Ligand SMILES: Nc1ncnc2c1ncn2[C@@H]1O[C@H](COP(=O)(O)OP(=O)(O)OP(=O)(O)O)[C@@H](O)[C@H]1O
């Protein structure tokens with residue numbers, strides 16, 4: 001049975017697995033689903049799913065998306081469908097798999113920082129729900145394992161630290177900021193805190209609204225592409241009906257990045273006693289410079305990877321020793 005490592009975040013599903021040559025492969029799909037089936041158009045492929053009697057279709061251009069940014073989503077049919085869709089898009093043959101998934105820290109641990117077995121079992125049952133792929137063959141999830149978010153993302157760093165060091169892991173996802181303080185060497189958890197109202201999608205939302213104001217229309221997908229290509233004015237201008245609206249979009253970007261950075265650094269004042277800092281998650285590049293500056297951490301002790309959105313899922317695979 002193939003092991004597939006799955007970071008089922010609220011805005012996107014990140015997958016990692018090893019191919020036949022032992023090389024690590026990754027894939028990303030966005031959670032843009034409609035709660036209805038899409039008719040086949042003959043032009044582009046449609047992805048229709050059914051789970052526990054509910055219909056879903058993948059809808060990349062959709063403006064009305066199933067909201068995936070609340071905790072209940074972690075245990076929902078929509079989540080099982082999003083995972084199935086990511087598997088369908090991975091290029092792998094549908095087959096029985098062992099799904100290794102994550103839960104936000106606030107769900108994985110109870111108030112005494114012990115694993116919350118009720119939530120973990122609930123998550124296992126949710127991910128294992130059968131999903132029907134209309135007109136296709138489904139992956140069968142035969143086994144589910146659950147890890148806490150954020151910690152695996154930094155585990156490669158922790159192993160380089162001594163017991164006198166402590167690493168602050170700042171995971172800025174689409175909708176949640178999850179922060180954990182990890183003791184060096186043993187990788188034991190000292191403190192975790194999350195804030196479900198700080199997320200990188202705030203920037204996408206501002207750009208989406210600015211686009212709607214200047215173009216009269218927008219889509220989450222285009223707004224998201226602009227955020228990812230925010231240093232490329234030519235790319236942004238090509239998405240505008242009138243090029244002279246570029247400053248409006250730039251202002252939306254710059255302002256929302258500053259307020260996201262401020263919200264992040266404010267939240268981090270709750271933590272102390274760390275010697276090293278890692279910023280991970282899809283939003284890392286938006287706030288990393290401000291975080292480093294405000295925490296006064298030197299380059300040598302500050303980690304941001306080239307592809308921070310995949311740090312968690314790659315870390316899960318790394319820890320497994322597979
Ligand atoms: N290169 C990039 N530059 C800026 N933002 C990015 C980049 N890549 C991804 N993002 C943003 O990161 C967010 C997604 O990050 P990530 O996949 O870590 O979130 P998630 O795990 O789905 O969410 P959460 O952890 O909050 O449940 C989106 O808001 C996306 O716009």
Ligand SMILES: [Mg+2]
Nearest residue numbers: 009010173281
């Ligand atoms: Mg995440």
